[in-house]
Amino acid sequence: MTQPEALKTLLNSVALGDISPEDAIAKLKHLSYERVGDFAHIDHHRALRTGFPEVIWGPGKTPQQIAQIMEAMRNRTSVIMATRIEPDVYGAIRAIVPDVHYYATARICALKSPPSPDHKPQIPGTIGILSAGTADLPVAEESAVTAELYGFGVQRLWDVGVAGIHRLLNNLHVLNDADVLIVVAGMEGALPSVVGGLADCPIVAVPTSVGYGASFNGLAPLLTMLNSCAAGIGVVNIDNGFGAAVLAGQILRTAAKLKAKSEKL
Incomplete structure (x- = not known):
């Protein structure tokens, strides 16, 4: 977790009863981000605030930068995806992140396999x-x-x-x-x-x-x-x-x- 001192202070406040768990959750919504190299700050709590995690915009980034961001997001969010990825860029990303999946027509790279035909949607509708x-x-x-x-x-x-x-x-x-x-x-x-x-x-x-x-x-x-x-x-x-x-x-x-x-x- 990034910003450890701020998080520790917040948790101590909850333990001491100075702040309610509900107020702590509200503060956490705007707390966590992670620096990747000198080119990105990943917003790990975007899903908590908005319901959808941060997504990587591919154009303008090198394959190495995209791969680094994906690895930093691994195990931190349910969906890790990069959009507008051309085939040659995908090839370079896959050399670094072997388990990345490519949706060629959509030009999307994701650390998630396609859903099975009988998968049940998480949200009705x-x-x-x-x-x-x-x-x-x-x-x-x-x-x-x-x-x-x-x-x-x-x-x-x-x-x-x-x-x-x-x-x-x-x-x-x-x-x-x-x-x-x-x-x-x-x-x-x-x-x-x-x-x-x-x-x-x-x-x-x-x-x-x-x-x-x-x-x-x-x-x-x-x-x-x-x-x-x-x-x-x-x-x-x-x-x-x-x-x-x-x-x-x-x-x-x-x-x-x-x-x-x-x-x-």
Whole structure:
């Protein structure tokens, strides 16, 4: 544990009765971080504060730095993952951390194996994830893998964009079964609006940078989604599949907490 003197003082205060265990927990939420070399400070208590552990952003870091951070996080958090990892970077990380697993389409490295087909989600509910086109799969899979690593149930539905709307209409059971939907689309970004007119659950829209010149690397679908006439749609940043998964997960976690509170009444 980092900051040992502060922790010792806090524990002594609890033992002496000067501070309640509840107040101590509140202080611990903002106490622990660990220095790694001269390039990182790992926030070990982020999961305690927010429900989700710190995640490593891959671009801009060397494979050696990513590997060092992963090793420092080992045994300290339930999920250790790095996003936007290209295959050559993964190879270099694996040479240092042999048990790292790579999700190629999602470009995610994690010290956690894929869940088995019969795994039981840790949080009740299903996150349905839709992609408009096959070219959107890297972002959609980033959402799906992130959600699965965090223990949520996921149902995928790929390549159901508005250019062939019958593909979506033939799979309405995915929309009906989902408790939260993540909808990933590039080009003009119309799919979330269509889904918003069909689904009765929250929708997280993800614009991608897929498209011809006038899509402006994702700006056009971003504006389309922000201007949607369908209610109940929240929009994350361009290509932010990871952020969409966390938002969908927070929605399910909040629902679970509300249910637990109501059962206590």
